[in-house]
Amino acid sequence: MLQDERLEAIVQYLNEHERIDIETICDLNHVSKDTARRDLIKLEEGRKVIRIRGGAKRPLLSNEVYNYDQRMNMASKAKSKIGKFAATLINDGDHLILDASTTVQHLAKHLTSRNHNIVTHSINIANVLCQREDIAINLLGGTLSHKHQAIYGSRAIRNVQDFMVNKCVIGTCGISSEGLSTSIEEEGLLIHEIIKRSEKVIVLADSTKFNKTFFQKACDLEAIDIVVTDKEVPKNVDEVLSHHGIEVIVVPEEES
Template sequence: MFAEERQSKIAELLKNQSSIKVNELANIFEVSESTIRRDLQDMEQRGLLTRTHGGAVGAEKTSFEPTFNEKSDEKHEEKLKIAKTAINMIEDGETIILDSGTTTLEIARNLGNKKLIVITNSIDIAAELSTKENIELIVTGGTLRLTTRAMVGHITEMSLKNFRVDKAFIGANGISIEEGVTTPNFVEAQTKKAMMNVANKVYIVADSRKFNQVNFSVICPIRAVTGIITSSDLDNNIVKSYEDVGVEIINC
């Protein structure tokens, strides 16, 4: 098989799955791993994929980022269930971080009368909680990203370093055992990382579509999170694979 034909088939494989490993491709095409690496390097130079440690992901998938408004209309029922499950894990008197996002916004909307200290980088969550007397609200400040309506950057990260919290609830665009928890924007990934660094427990809140997806910027390895709160339609085999590496999957 010529390199052009092999590369075309690799591109087809990446249309149907979020990522693929060098050793898998070597087995599929019965060639050496060094041959596959040359293929991937050539394809990356042509903008057909993005190489990762030990494999590749489709280039068009890693940088795509839906806007906050686009996400707000999607899977509202699932997001509400995820939010209510997260709220059941929060106890009166705790300190929590709510990352910016449509699912974390549902957490804020449904906190009820819980007495909490809430730190957030979301202007929407800040507005939602600003009138609740039972909530001590801390807003990080920072540079506003209009795409996600999140405050990010150096000011945000420096602000977060002043705190230690019980739990952080973090949104993500991609969740993968091999590539970790990812998001399209590098600056936003650093802000999420700063949130995780000051939390005793870290929960990713994301519906099942985010699993086996890989985006451009790595937030953390999958083992760095306490658990993942997700929708109940996640395949049982996927649940088991995460539990096998020590990550709790909380279906709701």
């Protein structure tokens, strides 16, 4: 087994369990203790684990920050699949808030329902929908982030308070027992307000987002109604989501 494969196996194990010991790594990857320790050193250098006596544990805080283009290219097939399915959850005439998530942008591309009033702070989602004459687009005011291709700031937060919608559809950098979180402080503050303006909260999250917690909290889990994802949710997260009465939809693979 190549080192990259061994490291991925350790990370996948930690997605299901909080800790892993050296003996488990040896059994999992069929390696010696020395190799297991070297693999943990490599993972710690990449901030994927925190080494502890006799093994490692999953980091509680993630520090990943990506710009718009990087996010658009990450897990693109999964995001497209999720967005396409999530579009079927939207009914004709729904008033919506769509956040600046790249997964939500895929929903906008696949939206076939009609006669919507849509609020968004994403200039890319506005551009995707601007050819639809049956959709009224309300673009929030504020400060444009060139890095994230979205509008943030106190003006955007005040703006969104003027609306009340049937559904909001949002993405997330991380979803864990702590709730939804993001690496962008302004985004977390805006999402928190968006959720308060929505009757139903739909979260689109590909499988890489689970068991991750970032600097800025967006909301607690009890604020969420539906999570749409592309793979089975890790058992520990699934139990927490179920406890909060959140409907989890795993999008089936498309037939070839």
